[in-house]
Amino acid sequence: MESPESSPLLLNAASTARGICRLFARNDIWCLPEMPLRNGRRADLMGVDAKGHVIIVEIKVARADLLGDAKWTEYLDHCDRFYWGLASHLDRSCMDTEAFLPDRCGLIVADGYDAEVLRPAPLHPLPAARRKVEVERLARAALRRQTVAADPQIGIWGE
Secondary structure: OOOHHHOHHHHHHHHHHHHHHHHHHHOOOEEEEEEEOOOOOEEEEEEEOOOOOEEEEEEEOOHHHHHHOOOHHHHHHHOOEEEEEEEOOOOOHHHHOHHHOOOOEEEEEEOOOOEEEEEOOOOOOOOHHHHHHHHHHHHHHHHHHHHHHHOHHHHHOOO
């Protein structure tokens, strides 16, 4: 029986995230995967660039998931820049339609080794107070993950 970890889509999403993280690292953008948001959603990648702008990437590796996602706009209130991160094999012709807000959203195509920005994400600045909250939440999540990785027994505290 196939485990969830070996599912082709999960591996493809992880590979896509890896490629995007490599691109971002070269550009001094650091992010965390699977970052919970205050609205109950979870960003596939959420990070901060060198200027303190909050970036969210929604990763898609299957056409049905891309076309069927009606909740992605709920991420826009939590970032200064929003990107679609698509697996390199995915047809991206729909990304220029109004349904995907091309004037609001950037587009990255990635595989497990690298990524390329096909359309830069325009800056839509968060209010300063909201940005401060998002950056602090991201920092605390990163610190918690690092601490728990070093000592898994600590993970029971602070949940």
